[in-house]
Amino acid sequence: MRGIIVRGIKFLKKQSIAIFFLAIFVACPCWAGNALLKKIDSIRLTDTEKAAALMEQVEISSLSEQERFFFEYLQAYFSTFSGDLAHTLNLYSDLLPNLAPGELKIRTLGSMLNIATSMSKWQQSFELGSILESELQGPYSLESKFNAYHNLAKAKLFAEQYSLAKYYVERMLDGVFDKASHRCIAYTTQNEFLDRIDEYPLDFESRANHAISECRAASQSFYEILNQHLLFRYYISNSQLNIADSLIVKIKHGIEQFGFVYADSAIRSAFAEYYLLKQDLPTAREQALKVIDADPNEQYAETLITAYTTLAEVAKREGNFEQAYQYLNKKTELRDSFHKQSVAKSLAIQQAKFNLAEKESELALMSERYKLAKAESELSVVQLRNNRLLLGLVCVLLAGLCLWSFRNRTVQQRLRVLATTDPLTGLYNRAHFTDIADGFLQSAKLNNQTVSLMLLDLDHFKRVNDDFGHKVGDWVLREVVRYLHELAPKSATLARMGGEEFAVLLRETCSDEAMKLAEVCRTAVETLETHMTGKKFNLSASFGVCDTNQTGYKLDTLLSAADLALHQSKKYGRNHVYQHAS
Numbered sequence: 001m002r003g004i005i006v007r008g009i010k011f012l013k014k015q016s017i018a019i020f021f022l023a024i025f026v027a028c029p030c031w032a033g034n035a036l037l038k039k040i041d042s043i044r045l046t047d048t049e050k051a052a053a054l055m056e057q058v059e060i061s062s063l064s065e066q067e068r069f070f071f072e073y074l075q076a077y078f079s080t081f082s083g084d085l086a087h088t089l090n091l092y093s094d095l096l097p098n099l100a101p102g103e104l105k106i107r108t109l110g111s112m113l114n115i116a117t118s119m120s121k122w123q124q125s126f127e128l129g130s131i132l133e134s135e136l137q138g139p140y141s142l143e144s145k146f147n148a149y150h151n152l153a154k155a156k157l158f159a160e161q162y163s164l165a166k167y168y169v170e171r172m173l174d175g176v177f178d179k180a181s182h183r184c185i186a187y188t189t190q191n192e193f194l195d196r197i198d199e200y201p202l203d204f205e206s207r208a209n210h211a212i213s214e215c216r217a218a219s220q221s222f223y224e225i226l227n228q229h230l231l232f233r234y235y236i237s238n239s240q241l242n243i244a245d246s247l248i249v250k251i252k253h254g255i256e257q258f259g260f261v262y263a264d265s266a267i268r269s270a271f272a273e274y275y276l277l278k279q280d281l282p283t284a285r286e287q288a289l290k291v292i293d294a295d296p297n298e299q300y301a302e303t304l305i306t307a308y309t310t311l312a313e314v315a316k317r318e319g320n321f322e323q324a325y326q327y328l329n330k331k332t333e334l335r336d337s338f339h340k341q342s343v344a345k346s347l348a349i350q351q352a353k354f355n356l357a358e359k360e361s362e363l364a365l366m367s368e369r370y371k372l373a374k375a376e377s378e379l380s381v382v383q384l385r386n387n388r389l390l391l392g393l394v395c396v397l398l399a400g401l402c403l404w405s406f407r408n409r410t411v412q413q414r415l416r417v418l419a420t421t422d423p424l425t426g427l428y429n430r431a432h433f434t435d436i437a438d439g440f441l442q443s444a445k446l447n448n449q450t451v452s453l454m455l456l457d458l459d460h461f462k463r464v465n466d467d468f469g470h471k472v473g474d475w476v477l478r479e480v481v482r483y484l485h486e487l488a489p490k491s492a493t494l495a496r497m498g499g500e501e502f503a504v505l506l507r508e509t510c511s512d513e514a515m516k517l518a519e520v521c522r523t524a525v526e527t528l529e530t531h532m533t534g535k536k537f538n539l540s541a542s543f544g545v546c547d548t549n550q551t552g553y554k555l556d557t558l559l560s561a562a563d564l565a566l567h568q569s570k571k572y573g574r575n576h577v578y579q580h581a582s
């Protein structure tokens with residue numbers, strides 16, 4: 001493992017500046033309480049090999065969850081040295097979903113952004129950039145914010161999004177980041193920006209020198225050399241070779257100290273230009289050839305073009321036109337390819353921007369759809385509630401109607417009963433009896449059936465009332481009716497004609513049969529057990545009987561005839577049964 005990392009570290013040292021800045025992290029308190037993790041984190045920049053070796057000593061099983069995440073982060077970090085950036089990116093991607101908002105998440109996002117950008121994975125770079133930007137809204141430490149701005153500035157610079165890069169550089173220069181290391185890195189990034197856009201301001205020299213002294217004060221040697229290199233390039237572009245002389249020794253020393261290829265590629269190509277300007281043709285050739293040797297896969301066309309231009313110029317000045325022609329051909333070939341790469345890069349950036357915008361508008365559309373669906377569901381809830389309310393109202397109305405109809409029917413029935421019956425005895429009253437009897441007689445007449453009528457009237461009933469009270473009188477009336485129900489046939493129609501007078505209409509019965517019934521009834525009244533009332537008194541009733549054979553089927557005539565017979569019964573001593581003498 002250690003051997004792989006050490007080889008990896010050497011490999012990384014041969015990579016370009018694009019990868020180099022992956023190593024530029026400032027420690028954050030992500031190691032939780034683990035002293036070994038803390039040590040690894042603190043020395044990984046200054047003594048990478050030792051830090052990698054210490055990773056072997058970490059007892060993974062004893063780590064807390066937070067420490068384990070940080071350990072995984074360090075594993076991904078050291079994996080960068082293997083040169084397999086796709087694998088490293090996968091390690092970070094696996095870790096990211098486990099991380100709660102916090103310093104480690106910001107740091108992981110920053111690392112992923114750098115790798116995706118250096119691999120020209122523009123889509124992922126843009127997405128990670130925007131996640132990092134939104135994460136920055138949280139309450140992060142100044143250190144985390146500064147690192148995030150730095151990562152974003154470098155990514156935008158590399159993606160040639162200069163206005164955004166400028167924006168993040170300005171954020172880095174914000175006065176809140178007042179540590180010496182912050183100032184050093186912020187000024188350096190600003191100088192890189194100016195160098196990159198190839199628009200050196202008049203005071204670039206003093207800016208670079210200021211940055212150099214800030215970085216020296218902050219013990220940031222790498223950034224110190226980086227600024228020296230930028231200043232060196234500036235002097236060459238201004239043909240200020242004498243001043244450049246003073247820097248070249250320092251830069252060479254720095255290259256050896258760090259051994260990063262930034263020197264081997266970009267710096268050596270600047271050196272080649274420098275020696276050409278100084279007419280030191282062999283050294284110019286030597287430096288230019290080193291640039292070419294360091295990049296066999298021709299990944300860094302920009303520096304290679306400068307190197308081939310220098311080589312062609314050296315060959316031309318030496319009179320070797322054939323070789324100069326070959327170098328120029330190679331340069332042209334590279335320029336074409338570089339041009340194509342640039343076009344492809346800007347197309348990729350445009351596509352990534354477009355995809356991102358599309359994603360954002362999709363998200364916006366989804367959010368609108370969600371709002372619409374929410375509004376629709378709220379509406380349907382309201383509609384449902386209204387429908388339920390309406391249904392409830394209809395139910396209440398229907399129930400009310402049913403109740404009203406039921407009560408109405410009951411009232412109607414009660415009214416009908418009250419209108420047709422006698423409340424004391426339950427018999428039909430005179431009016432209703434008349435109605436029924438009329439229809440009944442009509443039908444009997446048609447069928448030629450004989451109908452009899454029996455009238456009875458209690459004798460001296462007034463006395464009962466007077467002597468024993470109305471309650472006893474009422475009891476007597478109910479008892480007499482009870483007997484009439486018992487004795488009369490089921491088909492008979494009974495009625496209370498008034499006070500103490502009753503009528504019994506008998507179907508298919510002649511007056512002789514009615515007389516017999518009347519006699520039975522008379523006896524029953526006469527023998528009524530009056531002592532039940534607590535009093536003892538005699539009771540009797542007088543009867544008048546007739547039939548339709550004697551009177552015809554007119555009710556009035558039938559009633560009059562029966563009444564006449566009853567009258568006779570009263571007249572001749574009461575407690576008698578008389579038949580109408582036709």
Ligand SMILES: Nc1nc2c(ncn2[C@@H]2O[C@H](COP(=O)(O)OP(=O)(O)OP(=O)(O)O)[C@@H](O)[C@H]2O)c(=O)[nH]1
Pocket residue numbers: 424457458459460461462463465469470471472473474477498499500570
């Ligand atoms: N307790 C009670 N008495 C009633 C009721 N309806 C009528 N009466 C009484 O019945 C009596 C009828 O008296 P009268 O018409 O003089 O007849 P009477 O006393 O039976 O004499 P005669 O018919 O001539 O034998 C009156 O005193 C009425 O007040 C009733 O529903 N209950």
